[in-house]
Structure formats: C-alpha cells, structure tokens
Amino acid sequence: MLTGLRQCVVLAALAVAGLLAVPATVYADGGTGGVQCSQDDPRPACDVNAGIPGQPGQPGGGDGGGQGGDGKCRNPGGEEIPCVRDGAYAGADGCYYTPADPSPSTVAALGGQPAGEGGWYMRTCYGPPASFGGVVWIAGAAPVVSPAVLARQARARLNLPTIVIRMNPPGNQLVNLPVWLALDRDSWRSVSATASVPGVSVTATARPVQASWSMGDGVVVACTGPGTTWTSGTDPAKASPDCGHVYRRSSAGALRGSYEVTVTVTWEVSWAGAGQSGTVPGLTTTGQLQTRVQESQAVVR
Amino acid sequence: MLTRQLMACLVSGSVLLCTACSPGEPAESAATTQPITPATTTSLGPSAVAEKEALTAYRGMWDAFVEAAKVSDPDASDVRRFASGQALRLIVNALYTNREQKEVILGELVLDPKVTNLAPAGNPVNVTVLDCVNDEKWLEHKASGGLANDEPGGKHRTTATVERTAEGWRVSSFILDKAGTC
Numbered sequence: 003m004l005t006g007l008r009q010c011v012v013l014a015a016l017a018v019a020g021l022l023a024v025p026a027t028v029y030a031d032g033g034t035g036g037v038q039c040s041q042d043d044p045r046p047a048c049d050v051n052a053g054i055p056g057q058p059g060q061p062g063g064g065d066g067g068g069q070g071g072d073g074k075c076r077n078p079g080g081e082e083i084p085c086v087r088d089g090a091y092a093g094a095d096g097c098y099y100t101p102a103d104p105s106p107s108t109v110a111a112l113g114g115q116p117a118g119e120g121g122w123y124m125r126t127c128y129g130p131p132a133s134f135g136g137v138v139w140i141a142g143a144a145p146v147v148s149p150a151v152l153a154r155q156a157r158a159r160l161n162l163p164t165i166v167i168r169m170n171p172p173g174n175q176l177v178n179l180p181v182w183l184a185l186d187r188d189s190w191r192s193v194s195a196t197a198s199v200p201g202v203s204v205t206a207t208a209r210p211v212q213a214s215w216s217m218g219d220g221v222v223v224a225c226t227g228p229g230t231t232w233t234s235g236t237d238p239a240k241a242s243p244d245c246g247h248v249y250r251r252s253s254a255g256a257l258r259g260s261y262e263v264t265v266t267v268t269w270e271v272s273w274a275g276a277g278q279s280g281t282v283p284g285l286t287t288t289g290q291l292q293t294r295v296q297e298s299q300a301v302v303r
Numbered sequence: 304m305l306t307r308q309l310m311a312c313l314v315s316g317s318v319l320l321c322t323a324c325s326p327g328e329p330a331e332s333a334a335t336t337q338p339i340t341p342a343t344t345t346s347l348g349p350s351a352v353a354e355k356e357a358l359t360a361y362r363g364m365w366d367a368f369v370e371a372a373k374v375s376d377p378d379a380s381d382v383r384r385f386a387s388g389q390a391l392r393l394i395v396n397a398l399y400t401n402r403e404q405k406e407v408i409l410g411e412l413v414l415d416p417k418v419t420n421l422a423p424a425g426n427p428v429n430v431t432v433l434d435c436v437n438d439e440k441w442l443e444h445k446a447s448g449g450l451a452n453d454e455p456g457g458k459h460r461t462t463a464t465v466e467r468t469a470e471g472w473r474v475s476s477f478i479l480d481k482a483g484t485c
Contacts, residue, residue, distance in 0.1 A: 032438025032456025032482070033372060033408035036397025039478050104399060107378040111395040124403050135404070136396045 165289030170232035184229035204275030218261025457482025
C-alpha cells in the first residue's frame, strides 16, 4: 500500500514537525470570519442548498497527504508548503488535517452523521486568498497519515475484555446485607493495540479508570477499581472495603420482581508513537445481571 | 437571481418598495404586489407579524452566536433555537473551529437588519433579510487573553433567509460577505 518513498516522506514530515515555525492564527479580522461566505463560495458550508457535510476522500487519500515524488509537500498550485503546520498534516488539496471529535449535537447541526466509512477532521486551508478552517467529514480513507490519525486507527482496533461480574453473595441478595461488587480480574486490565505504516507505528492503550454500578434500586455506586472479590471465611455481614452496596428495599415491586444491575467501565485511551503522544476519546464497556432482593427474617441488624 | 433582485432594490433607492418581491418574480412586477406598510391599526397584519418575528429570529440567532462565541460552545442550545440548515452549520462549525483553535469572540456586534422580501405575500413563511453586519468591535481573541491578531473587523453585507417552521421562525441560511461590502 505504501511505497518506500512514501515511508521516507512520512518520516521526513515527522522530522520537520518541530522545526517549522508558522504563525498559528487562522482567522484574521472580526468575529464573523468563521461564518463568512462570499457569493458563489465553493465551500460546502457556504452552499445554502447542500444538506450533507463533508466531501469524498481526497484522491489518493491515505497515502500520506500532499507529498510529491520529491518528498516535498505542495499545494494544488504546485507551490511548496510545509508538510506540518500547527500539528496538522498537509493533504493532497494543500489544506491541513487533524482528527476531530464533534459531539452528537454538533454532528446533528452539521447535517448528521454520514453513513459509511470515514472520519471527522479539522481542516485548515491557508490563504491567499483567504484562510479558513472547519470540521468536515471525509468519506473513505484518511486524507493524511499522521500519528494522530494512526492513533484513531489503533483505538478502533482495541479489543476490550468482556465485563464479567463477580457479585457476592452470588445470585439473589438480601435486604440490609452488604453486597460486594467486583469485576473479574480479566475485565479490569490495560489493553493495547497498534496501527502502523512502514516506518511509523502508534500504539493506543486503554486503561480502566472507573466502574459505575447502577444497582437497579436507583442507586449508582462509582468505584475507581475492580472491587474486591469476597472470599469464604470473611464475615458475610462485613461491607466490601472498596466497592459495595446495601439494598434497603426488596425487588418484589420491581419489574419482573428483580433488579437489573448494570456496570459501566470507563476506559481512558492514550497513544504514543513517532515521538509523539496524546489522548483520544475514551471508551466504555458494560456488563449486566438480574438479581432478586428479598427480605429476610434471618438477618436482623 | 435573489442577489440581482436585492441589488435592483438597492439601486432603486428604496428597499421598502421591493419588500413584497418573491424570488422568482421579475422585479418589474413589484409595483403590482402588496408593499409593506407600517401597521396603522393596533392589530398587525400577517406580513407585519412575519416581518417582526423573522427579525426577532434573525437577531436571536446573532445574539445566541455572540453568547456562545464568548466560550466557543458549539453545542449551545440557543443557537439551535434560531438557526437551522446552512445557517446552523456555519455557526456551529465556526464555534467548533474556534474551540479547536483556542479562540473566542468578544466585544459587541452591531446589526442593522431590514426585511427585503416576504413570500408568499398573503401569509409569509419565507422572509429575506438584508443586513450590514459590523464586527469592528466583535473580534477574535485568544482564549488565554488578548486579541488573536491585529486585523480589524469590518462591515459585511449579509443576506439571510428566515423561514417559519413548526417550531417557530428560524434563519435557514445566510451569506455574509467580506469586510467592506456595505
């Protein structure tokens, strides 16, 4: 897919990343710069009739961007441009790209999430005539190959463990008896994945940081660890040292006579490679079980 | 088409005379359609109500943009109350971009909107607004403080379409031209 030449180009781009000092400002002038559209402006955002944001991937997308055969980055006019500017990489169109993470509400305002493969990117095009930037959907392959783009690919390859709940007492619970909330050891461990192009490799690592237990009785218990598994010999009336709950109401009145326990594990995802590092949006995994909570005359507290 | 009509309106020296033009009509027929006149009775006619509500939505959009731009919040709900379609895309994109660039917009934006067209004349649902948006004192700042650059703002010729929807009047699109166009 990538030729040796392109590999060199990517490396060259990485090498010059810290050397090129370019003014950081994209927007000159007044506050309306970001919403300015001249008549017959070709940008999608200025098309009053268009409903769909973004555009198809650049021809040759994913090949490392706007580098030519001489290893230099050029704009469509043929002029040499820096391969990296403000941490963003030059695409074949001469504009610069970094991965973006618009919120669902932002995506909706931009026209909705397009179907199919692709990604959201911050695209910055520098003038003349004018500089402008914006968040765009690029369908298909990434418009540039950069450590940040590889980090997204590595993140997508993370194979997070299935959540296995170790609740004690197992099965049904009793009112006023402490419940020990724990996850199987294998459900709570760091997981890594790597994405690479020849010469550049980026590893994303997911680390579990929180287990949020929704107990079904309206109580949510947040634990910063996997919890402690109850072992036989421990006093059943003792509470978990780090992650537990006490039901105060029987589940007799709940739907189907049982509580649904849902645990959501939040993962922080960081990446490192090509001499850079950063974070990408986190991930969550969930596990569920049903439990009946009964009144018991035997446990008097 | 719309632009030429607006230009024709401006050249004729009276925007009011052209307020009832619909985009598809030749400008010559303007004289035969109902011009907008200020309400002389206490109850406003459908056109006067539409004009008032469209301008409220138009100003509401800019107010919401100005407010959201202070903190570069692309998810601000007020922006969605007054803008839809291309107008919403432009503003949300600008706010998102500013957040990414660690910039905010501060100061005072000056508007001077006028309705130039209502369609259809009897029960308007589509209103054209012509404005000269002045951002000489509404400038890009670094989020960390200080002006983003030393470029001045200016006056931007702006044409907007405001539409009546089930949820109320919304600016559905606008074209804001470069500084010095009005």
